[in-house]
Every structure is written in C-alpha cells, then in structure tokens.
Amino acid sequence: METVLDINITRVENSKLNDLNLENIPFGKYFSDHMLEAEYENGEWKNIEIKPYQPLIIQPSLAALHYGQSIFEGIKAYKDTNGEGYIFRPYDNFLRFNLSAERMCMPTVPEEIFMDGMKQLVAIDKNWIPFREDHSMYIRPLMFATDVLLGVRPSDTYKFMIILSPSGPYYTTPMKIYVEEKYTRSVKGGAGFSKNAGNYATSMIAAKEAREKGYDQVLWTDAIEHKWLQEVGMMNVMFIIDGVAVTPELSEGTILNGVTRNSVIVMLQEMGIEVQERRLNIDEVVEAYKKGLLQEVFGTGTAATIAPIQELGYGDLRMPFDVSSFKIATALRKQFDDIRYSRIPDTHGWMVKV
Numbered sequence: 001m002e003t004v005l006d007i008n009i010t011r012v013e014n015s016k017l018n019d020l021n022l023e024n025i026p027f028g029k030y031f032s033d034h035m036l037e038a039e040y041e042n043g044e045w046k047n048i049e050i051k052p053y054q055p056l057i058i059q060p061s062l063a064a065l066h067y068g069q070s071i072f073e074g075i076k077a078y079k080d081t082n083g084e085g086y087i088f089r090p091y092d093n094f095l096r097f098n099l100s101a102e103r104m105c106m107p108t109v110p111e112e113i114f115m116d117g118m119k120q121l122v123a124i125d126k127n128w129i130p131f132r133e134d135h136s137m138y139i140r141p142l143m144f145a146t147d148v149l150l151g152v153r154p155s156d157t158y159k160f161m162i163i164l165s166p167s168g169p170y171y172t173t174p175m176k177i178y179v180e181e182k183y184t185r186s187v188k189g190g191a192g193f194s195k196n197a198g199n200y201a202t203s204m205i206a207a208k209e210a211r212e213k214g215y216d217q218v219l220w221t222d223a224i225e226h227k228w229l230q231e232v233g234m235m236n237v238m239f240i241i242d243g244v245a246v247t248p249e250l251s252e253g254t255i256l257n258g259v260t261r262n263s264v265i266v267m268l269q270e271m272g273i274e275v276q277e278r279r280l281n282i283d284e285v286v287e288a289y290k291k292g293l294l295q296e297v298f299g300t301g302t303a304a305t306i307a308p309i310q311e312l313g314y315g316d317l318r319m320p321f322d323v324s325s326f327k328i329a330t331a332l333r334k335q336f337d338d339i340r341y342s343r344i345p346d347t348h349g350w351m352v353k354v
C-alpha cells in the first residue's frame, strides 16, 4: 500500500471482528475497528488520524448541534474472490461532498484526505468487508461544525471523519411509495442537491405519515404545484414508460445527483434503452399507468442499490405493479451486482482498488 498522505495511525489491540459474524447483518448497525478523523482550524486541515473507533467528547454548545452545519456521504466497498477490496466510484462522492460543503458554508476537504484517507482506512479494516451477495461495507464520510459558540454564523472549526459499517441489504422487500403532496423536501434555491443533515430531519415526518398509510417511503414532488416528481427518500427514481427510461432532471438543484442514478443511466444507454432526463409530472405517470404503458418503477441509491417499487399511491389512487415482470430493473441489478462483485470486467473504471 503506497502512503501518499501523512496519517497518524493507531491500531486496535484486539479486533472486534472476532465477536461478530458478518454472515447476516443489518444495514448500518455495526462499525469496524477504526475511524478516520481530521480537524479544520485556522484555515487548514490538520491532525489527520486513523484510530480505534470510539466516542467523541463534545460540548453542549457545539455549533453543529444547534444550526446544523453537518454533511455526509454514502459509499460502498466490496471484495472480489481473491479477497481484494474495491470501492465503488468514490471520486464522484468526493466531488459531491465538497459541493455539499460549499452550499453549507463549510470548508472543502482536500482530495488527499478524502480519497487517500478513505483508501487507507478501508485497507486497514479490509477484513470487515463482507463477502456475500447483497452485502458490502458502507463507508460514511461526514463533516460537522465544531465551534463552541451560540452565535449564528459559519463555524471557524470543523471535524471531518470517516466511519465504516459492514452492512446487509437496506430494503429486503419491494417498496410501496406514496406521492407526497403536503410536505416539501426541496425547492429551487434550497439545498436539495446537497447531502446535509437537515434535509433528512425535515423529511422524516412525511415518511412517518406515509408509513401510517401503509407505505414505506414518499415520492417527493415540487414545492409549488406538488405535481413535478423529484426523488424517493434516499434514492433517485426511474420510470420505464413505453420502453423509454424517464427520470427527473437535475437542473433545478432540487434533487441529489446520485452516483447510482448516473451509473444506471450509463448502463441503460449501453443496453440501447433511450434515457430521458427531464421534468416529469405525476399526471403523465398516472396516465401512462392507466394506458398500461408504465412498465417499471424503481429507486436507485448506494444504500438500496436498485430497488423495485411494487406500489405507487397518489391520493386515493393505488397503482400496484408486478415487480417480477420488471425486466429492465432486473437486468440492471444483475449487471450492477456483477460489476460490484467483480464477476465481469469493470469497463467503466468504477471500481477503485484499496
């Protein structure tokens, strides 16, 4: 392993892995032996450390807790049959992390700290990468404000961290999704394109009310008409309408520019399927459904990968789907898994070796 960056490394004496079976684990519940930590102070990043995963000591006045300058990313690492570790498209997450940082008035994180730090951390905890279908090691970079002061202004100090969570599948059954018309996640000029903590805090009530109606998540609509489709929970959304793949466009800045969304668009185009990134209205979706032209609906995201949707609810209208007939989502899922588990050549340069 080449060391590009000067990181102070302290290893655990005994791995917790000896007490854990990676065969059947939930999503995001267990954490590996080590974590990365770096501090931003006086305009520079310093004290870059990999050390045993441990609690943080914070003050009640910590700025992030009060005003929410807090962002994160989600990335996955896999093992191939030779036991080599690979991370899926981490550079795209690095770029998006810094877009989120800029939107939240936070400093950007240098590429060496984010990328080399992540690779070194994953290499140290490589034994924690599960080797099993639907399993992976979820990588969670995060940054938050650490000034201890109650004034509302951008913090002068920050902490950047990376933690690792060996994980099983996020969703185990196809999802039921409710089209949200009451709450708004994001609006033009807002921060919908960024992975900042506040976006998730404000969206939970909609998911909670949807669950009370028997759904798993909501499909967000625009803030003004509640007609133009955005995305689902932590996933982008893709519709197959009369053989064409349609997904909401990014240009309004209201949805996440998903790495999985982009990967799926590339794979669809290689399969010879037309992809349209454009504004998409719920009325068009309902009409296509009624005419029998809405063939498939699925979500795309790092945590859930490609997740078929078995029912869309819009007001009193219920639109069930037979997900076993989803040919495109199934083909995409297979190809995506084959790439990520290194069963076919990585022709796109998506897998970064650790």
Ligand SMILES: *Cc1c(COP(=O)(O)O)cnc(C)c1O
Pocket: 074, 195, 231, 232, 233, 234, 235, 236, 256, 257, 258, 259, 260, 261, 300, 301, 302, 303
């Ligand atoms: C993370 C996330 C996605 C998916 O992005 P990926 O890069 O594919 O993981 C989509 N929507 C929201 C709101 C997200 O937070």
